[in-house]
Amino acid sequence: MLGLKLLTDPRWADIAESNLEEILTDHAWCEQKAATNAITLIANNSEHMDLVEELTAIAIEEMQHFQMVVDIIKQRGYTLGRERKDDYVGRLVKFSKRDGSRNAAFIDRLLFAAMIEARSCERFRVLSQNIKDKELARFYHDLMVSEAGHYTTFLNFARKYTIDIDVDKRWKEWLEFEGELIQSFGNKEAIHG
Numbered sequence: 057m058l059g060l061k062l063l064t065d066p067r068w069a070d071i072a073e074s075n076l077e078e079i080l081t082d083h084a085w086c087e088q089k090a091a092t093n094a095i096t097l098i099a100n101n102s103e104h105m106d107l108v109e110e111l112t113a114i115a116i117e118e119m120q121h122f123q124m125v126v127d128i129i130k131q132r133g134y135t136l137g138r139e140r141k142d143d144y145v146g147r148l149v150k151f152s153k154r155d156g157s158r159n160a161a162f163i164d165r166l167l168f169a170a171m172i173e174a175r176s177c178e179r180f181r182v183l184s185q186n187i188k189d190k191e192l193a194r195f196y197h198d199l200m201v202s203e204a205g206h207y208t209t210f211l212n213f214a215r216k217y218t219i220d221i222d223v224d225k226r227w228k229e230w231l232e233f234e235g236e237l238i239q240s241f242g243n244k245e246a247i248h249g
């Protein structure tokens with residue numbers, strides 16, 4: 057799925073469903089961070105008008121996702137907790153290249169975003185197919201479709217705006233790294249936990 061090397065064990069969905077308040081809090085902040093990441097990409101690469109336009113749409117959409125998750129939290133009488141630390145994304149940040157040329161850092165930032173979209177999409181699929189809560193299963197199915205679109209957008213911009221980075225080769229490195237990394241996750245009630 058989306059080139060991912062390792063699919064999530066469906067039993068992770070049981071862990072997630074055992075603590076919905078926690079997974080929804082973590083999820084809400086994932087959406088906020090996705091919006092923030094899109095805004096940072098816009099601010100740092102404003103010379104590319106098509107990127108500015110498409111990532112503005114993504115930033116808005118991510119905040120709509122945030123709003124939807126917050127609505128669910130409210131409807132169910134839960135509390136939106138503080139932002140959760142995302143160790144998975146922290147490891148991806150460390151893997152990303154920030155010390156080369158401006159273009160190389162830009163391309164890797166796009167691939168970093170594509171990677172998170174791909175795994176988030178996969179995790180939403182696991183939730184949509186395995187949780188017993190019908191309302192949430194439908195909700196996660198819709199989000200899965202949306203994040204798959206974002207994944208494609210980020211990857212396409214990397215291919216379009218590269219100067220001398222071999223995007224397909226670098227994307228393979230991302231997939232290899234992530235495939236190893238994800239093996240130590242899948243045991244916590246967090247979207248990337």
Ligand SMILES: [Fe+2]
Pocket residue numbers: 087090117118121202203
């Ligand atoms: Fe989203």
Ligand SMILES: [Fe+2]
Pocket residue numbers: 090118173202203206
């Ligand atoms: Fe997204």
